[in-house]
Amino acid sequence: xxxxxxxxxxxxxxxxxxxxxxxxxxxxxxxxxxxxxxxxxxxxxxxxxxxxxxxxxxxxxxxxxxxxxxxxxxxxxxxxxxxxxxxxxxxxxxxxxxxxxxxxxxxxxxxxxxxxxxxxxxxxxxxxxxxxxxxxxxxxxxxxxxxxxxxxxxxxxxxxxxxxxxxxxxxxxxxxxxxxxxxxxxxxxxxxxxxxxxxxxxxxxxxxxxxxxxxxxxxxxxxxxxxxxxxxxxxxxxxxxxxxxxxxx
Amino acid sequence: xxxxxxxxxxxxxxxxxxxxxxxxxxxxxxxxxxxxxxxxxxxxxxxxxxxxxxxxxxxxxxxxxxxxxxxxxxxxxxxxxxxxxxxxxxxxxxxxxxxxxxxxxxxxxxxxxxxxxxxxxxxxxxxxxxxxxxxxxxxxxxxxxxxxxxxxxxxxxxxxxxxxxxxxxxxxxxxxxxxxxxxxxxxxxxxxxxxxxxxxxxxxxxxxxxxxxxxxxxxxxxxxxxxxxxxxxxxxxxxxxxxxxxxxxxxxxxxxxxxxxxxxxxxxxxxxxxxxxxxxxxxxxxxxxxxxxxxxxxxxxxxxxxxxxxxxxxxxxxxxxxxxxxxxxxxxxxxxxxxxxxxxxxxxxxxxxxxxxxxxxxxxxxxxxxxxxxxxxxxxxxxxxxxxxxxxxxxxxxxxxxxxxx
Numbered sequence: 001x002x003x004x005x006x007x008x009x010x011x012x013x014x015x016x017x018x019x020x021x022x023x024x025x026x027x028x029x030x031x032x033x034x035x036x037x038x039x040x041x042x043x044x045x046x047x048x049x050x051x052x053x054x055x056x057x058x059x060x061x062x063x064x065x066x067x068x069x070x071x072x073x074x075x076x077x078x079x080x081x082x083x084x085x086x087x088x089x090x091x092x093x094x095x096x097x098x099x100x101x102x103x104x105x106x107x108x109x110x111x112x113x114x115x116x117x118x119x120x121x122x123x124x125x126x127x128x129x130x131x132x133x134x135x136x137x138x139x140x141x142x143x144x145x146x147x148x149x150x151x152x153x154x155x156x157x158x159x160x161x162x163x164x165x166x167x168x169x170x171x172x173x174x175x176x177x178x179x180x181x182x183x184x185x186x187x188x189x190x191x192x193x194x195x196x197x198x199x200x201x202x203x204x205x206x207x208x209x210x211x212x213x214x215x216x217x218x219x220x221x222x223x224x225x226x227x228x229x230x231x232x233x234x235x236x237x238x239x240x241x242x243x244x245x246x247x248x249x
Numbered sequence: 250x251x252x253x254x255x256x257x258x259x260x261x262x263x264x265x266x267x268x269x270x271x272x273x274x275x276x277x278x279x280x281x282x283x284x285x286x287x288x289x290x291x292x293x294x295x296x297x298x299x300x301x302x303x304x305x306x307x308x309x310x311x312x313x314x315x316x317x318x319x320x321x322x323x324x325x326x327x328x329x330x331x332x333x334x335x336x337x338x339x340x341x342x343x344x345x346x347x348x349x350x351x352x353x354x355x356x357x358x359x360x361x362x363x364x365x366x367x368x369x370x371x372x373x374x375x376x377x378x379x380x381x382x383x384x385x386x387x388x389x390x391x392x393x394x395x396x397x398x399x400x401x402x403x404x405x406x407x408x409x410x411x412x413x414x415x416x417x418x419x420x421x422x423x424x425x426x427x428x429x430x431x432x433x434x435x436x437x438x439x440x441x442x443x444x445x446x447x448x449x450x451x452x453x454x455x456x457x458x459x460x461x462x463x464x465x466x467x468x469x470x471x472x473x474x475x476x477x478x479x480x481x482x483x484x485x486x487x488x489x490x491x492x493x494x495x496x497x498x499x500x501x502x503x504x505x506x507x508x509x510x511x512x513x514x515x516x517x518x519x520x521x522x523x524x525x526x527x528x529x530x531x532x533x534x535x536x537x538x539x540x541x542x543x544x545x546x547x548x549x550x551x552x553x554x555x556x557x558x559x560x561x562x563x564x565x566x567x568x569x570x571x572x573x574x575x576x577x578x579x580x581x582x583x584x585x586x587x588x589x590x591x592x593x594x595x596x597x598x599x600x601x602x603x604x605x606x607x608x609x610x611x612x613x614x615x616x617x618x619x620x621x622x623x624x625x626x627x628x629x630x631x632x633x634x635x636x637x638x639x640x641x642x643x644x645x646x647x648x649x650x651x652x653x654x655x
Contacts (some may be wrong), residue, residue: 058568058648079572083309097565101265111569113254159569170317 004067005199006032006055007164011064013050024050026065026222032201033164037193039210040218049171051219052203053169056089056169057081064132069166086114090160094172096152098144104131105140113164115159122155125156130158133196134188149182161198168192170202174209180243212236255575257584273551274591276544282602283597284536288620289603290401291530293322300524301445308485308515309381310347311477312336312492313509330471331500331509337475339499346488350478351378352472354462358429360414362421367413371428371455373462374476381478389422389437392458400460404433407452408441428455431465446459473641485514526557541624544591545631552584552639563643564651577644584636585629585644592628596621608623 007109013025024047032038040133042048054066057073057082061215066073069088086089090111108127112118116127130135132152134177144152153173160168174182190212192198202213208214211234218226263270279357314331337352353375358365372378376391392403406421415421421435433455442451463469490514496510556563563576571579599621603614 056568057650079574082567082570082572082575085568088304091568097561097564099265099562102261106261110566113258114566114570114572114575116254134496149535163570224515 004031005034005036005069006030006201007065007067008055009065009067009224010052011054011061012064013054013059015105016064024222025061027053028219028222028224030197030217030224030227032167033100034199035193035197036215037190037200037202037213039204039213039216041203041205041207041210041216042218042225043205043220047222048203048205048218052169055201056091057085079157082114086111086163088166090157090163090165090168092153092160092168092173093168094175096144096149096156096176098152098155098159100145103141103143104136104147104158107144107155107211108158108162110159115163116213120133126162127158130162131155133161133192134158148181149177150184153177153185154188157185161192167199167201169240170200172204173202174204174206182209183236183240183243187240190236198227253577255578255582256586259579259586262579262583263586266392268585269555270553273548273587274594276547277541277588277591277628278595280537280541280544281592281628282535282598284624284627285596285599285616285620286602286606286614287533287537287598288530289614290606290612290615291526291533292615292620293603294617295523295526295530297418297583297613298526308479308481309475310479310485310488310492310515312477312496313463313473313511313513315509323598330469332472333470333508334472336496336499337472339495340475340477340492343495344477344488344491345483346480346491347477349377349380349476349478351375351381351476352459353378353474353476354459354467354469354472356429356462356466359428360467360626361422362414365414365416367410369407369410369413369453369455371457371462371466372457372483373466375459378456378476381476384442386437387440388420388613397458397460401462402433402461403432403457403459404428405439405456406435407439407454407456409450409453411438411472414527417441429466432471433457434437436599440602441474479514485516508617541627541631545635547587548584548587548632549635550638551641552577552580553642555583556639556643557620559643560646560651560654561645564648564654566653567646567648573644576646577640578645579635580640581636584640585632586630588632589625590623595628596625599624635638 004098006121008028008030011028012023013027013069015022015024028047028051035163040048040051048087050059054061060074068084071084072086073081092231099110105124105127109123112126127235128137129139131140135155136151136154136158139147139151139155144155147155153176155166156173168189172183177185184224187211189200193200200213202209211232213227213230214233216226217224264649265655312332332352337350340350342348351374355370357368357370375397376393377576379385380389383632386405389405391405395401404426406426411421414426415424424435425432426435427433439452439454439456442567446474459472477488477492479485492512493508497508500509502509527623566576600616603616606612
């Protein structure tokens, strides 16, 4: 058994909405091993956004234990959580969240600005390397408005990679993209997972996206409904090859 | 997180919105520029008045007859005649704090040289008058005590008079001019002195022995003024008291009587003008200061809007590891950069404006380092003060909500 990156033990999260208590998570337990490609699925209201926020150290569970790469998250302060996010997690969002009017290179450099141990030269080198990994080495100076949706998402992935995190956390990362571009992104994710050994946790509600991952955790009403290893894992590259390129024209 | 990185982040954020950053700066630019220009104008006029007054001789004391009550009616000072040669002699003999003394009597008339004529005034004075006024003769000589005793028909011409009744290049010394039909021998020309603080041309004058003016033109025994110079600037006060004392005795005034003369020092004039221009400076600076505060409020306004507009950016920054303090400092540094840059541009603009005022309006200006330093300091503080609340608001955002903000 490889090292565990994530250990989640009976996590609960309650929200106080006026006098009512909304219980978004009612005791979720699972582990993620290093190098795993995990999708978290569930319909709206299943608690997957809440779980994502907790996994991303943006939120803390009301009860239960969350250990990220050996660090117990429950007792950390806001600033310690920020440091943890910077060092251990790479976020990829549905809406890319790139800074407008800012070059791809500067967007990718952004997380390194919040890591004081990295010099300006290192910062640039790392950012270029990350953009090379997502095959955008020729787009360094392009601003988001000069890039397609798929390219913007790849810049966002490069930004997630640049700090060499232990886990990439993607939140509906293909939600804004057409299916062809979605497969391109998934192909990139699979490549990062298989070749670089990156641990990826991918939140989605599309089953055909989940089919590319090695394991799927299905949430329903704040509980784990199913936790299945995906035997028939598809290769996004193969799927991509089977779609004609001139499809739309 | 080091500060250099934060400054770089803030600079990049400002670069993304150059026009807005500039417009925000504009308030500060105008504020600082107006503070510097206004203070420069105020200080300049103050200094030019001081210079003008001290060039007249800052230890000069003027004695003139005072309005006196005659049969219940108060008379105009100029029609009162109380100062005579006896007063001058008494002062010369008794006063120990005065170095020079000269009576003065003046009259207006027409100066004529050949076909040219010029209306001017003739001042009857003693040779010491030039010492009191710190005035020098450019060509020729000053008349002597002997000239005074004999009421000699000699005179010194001011530059304006020379320009008007002599052809260019003609040497006036040794020539004879007529003033009110009386011929005068020109024995010297005075150095040009320019305008005084009140804008009067000081060179439009003819100086002659006071006896000549008294006896040959006005037929009077009285003086309009007596000019005295104190031994130095510090003894002016003592000299003033001494003069009052001597003149009261010389005029045989009873203790209950009002003075029938008035003693004025330049210091009073300097103080009067200084306090006037001081008031002007304060007023102008206050107005300019208000515009600086308005500029600061402009910064706060824009920073608030900017925090709202950039909520998603803040959420993103937090999700990739920015702490609350990083966000706070970023926005604070943005505000300070705006105000400092605005301040620098404002200083440059203020100095330029002051120079332009001097060049085109020929108003004297004096750019003081303290006003530059002060407005710059106020600028930095404005940035911190007005930038802090928006920055704090930004730093307290919840990253989850900020990321989903539409």
